[in-house]
Amino acid sequence: MTDRAPVTGNEIDDLVRLLARLPGLGPRSARRAVLQLIKRKESLMAPLVRALQTALERIAPCPVCGNLDTVSPCKLCTDSKRDRSVICVVEDVADLWALERAGVYRGLYHVLGGTLSALDGIGPEDLNVAGLVNRVREDTPGEVILATSATVDGQTTAHYLMDRLAPLGVTITQLAHGVPVGGELDYLDEGTLMAALRSRRPF
Amino acid sequence: MTDRAPVTGNEIDDLVRLLARLPGLGPRSARRAVLQLIKRKESLMAPLVRALQTALERIAPCPVCGNLDTVSPCKLCTDSKRDRSVICVVEDVADLWALERAGVYRGLYHVLGGTLSALDGIGPEDLNVAGLVNRVREDTPGEVILATSATVDGQTTAHYLMDRLAPLGVTITQLAHGVPVGGELDYLDEGTLMAALRSRRPF
Numbered sequence: 001m002t003d004r005a006p007v008t009g010n011e012i013d014d015l016v017r018l019l020a021r022l023p024g025l026g027p028r029s030a031r032r033a034v035l036q037l038i039k040r041k042e043s044l045m046a047p048l049v050r051a052l053q054t055a056l057e058r059i060a061p062c063p064v065c066g067n068l069d070t071v072s073p074c075k076l077c078t079d080s081k082r083d084r085s086v087i088c089v090v091e092d093v094a095d096l097w098a099l100e101r102a103g104v105y106r107g108l109y110h111v112l113g114g115t116l117s118a119l120d121g122i123g124p125e126d127l128n129v130a131g132l133v134n135r136v137r138e139d140t141p142g143e144v145i146l147a148t149s150a151t152v153d154g155q156t157t158a159h160y161l162m163d164r165l166a167p168l169g170v171t172i173t174q175l176a177h178g179v180p181v182g183g184e185l186d187y188l189d190e191g192t193l194m195a196a197l198r199s200r201r202p203f
Numbered sequence: 204m205t206d207r208a209p210v211t212g213n214e215i216d217d218l219v220r221l222l223a224r225l226p227g228l229g230p231r232s233a234r235r236a237v238l239q240l241i242k243r244k245e246s247l248m249a250p251l252v253r254a255l256q257t258a259l260e261r262i263a264p265c266p267v268c269g270n271l272d273t274v275s276p277c278k279l280c281t282d283s284k285r286d287r288s289v290i291c292v293v294e295d296v297a298d299l300w301a302l303e304r305a306g307v308y309r310g311l312y313h314v315l316g317g318t319l320s321a322l323d324g325i326g327p328e329d330l331n332v333a334g335l336v337n338r339v340r341e342d343t344p345g346e347v348i349l350a351t352s353a354t355v356d357g358q359t360t361a362h363y364l365m366d367r368l369a370p371l372g373v374t375i376t377q378l379a380h381g382v383p384v385g386g387e388l389d390y391l392d393e394g395t396l397m398a399a400l401r402s403r404r405p406f
Contacts (some may be wrong), residue, residue: 024232032226
């Protein structure tokens, strides 16, 4: 019974239980978070309630690319400064955010919503593949970058997309494999080392 | 700029920034939490908004003991099954919850709201000390258990309370020091070992 919710009130229990369902928070940290929220009602809890309420009512996936936003289509899809000739295909919105934080990509995105997975029974119809094929057919971008993860499922998905998109005559690329910047060779797996060696460049 | 909030919308930024201020969540896990919340709007986000709204409006410190509850005085203070002859003094509501989870204490509580700390400039007037002295004087419990932490500040606070409460003629006790249940001697500090040895009991 070490991780049971506190007995002081059902409202606190409920809050702890819900917060504990967020990734990164267990029952213990959820309790600490609740105490923190109650201690800082005006400066933290009230703004959080308002932000959540707004998000609940207004944030939805973009019908074009799958990004999350309060406007539809999303701000990235309608940004006239972005390069409309490239679509970068990512698994998840988190990947899109990671690329945006890096600030090195100025084209459009397409969020698949996961990867193909025989084990989990996830097929092409469970992902936003049809939407991608339609976009490529109708908007005829010059390039599609397949930025799925370098995992078995991610690469399976990339190969499947390659097969689906190749007939449309678009250039299809993928992210380079290699040693991560700041990475030590000692800690890298054989696959990465092999890829880095195979794609070696003149110094 | 690695941990900047995503650029996709100010509403998402706001939510990430607020969640990242909770203990246990950094910017990265706050972003994951936001994605999780938006993916599970009906099953997680909506109930969380409701629970937070309720907590915001209804949870407040108990005027008697300092516990957090939606009723005033709190359910522990008004519970007729609890032993009203003992008051257990704790630093924080989290400590009260920990004792309640253990389920071994059936008396009343008093939450100080911290410890004395010369370094942080926290004196007796910053803690709920006057309330404790009044309670002991008016309710004349048979025993006060000083369950502050076994830290320098916690023990300083306990000694201070001892001085304040002794003239009122109440029995004052403190938690036993010793080897934690399940603890290995190898990992214990000298202070704990010394306390455990000094308080040794017949087998």
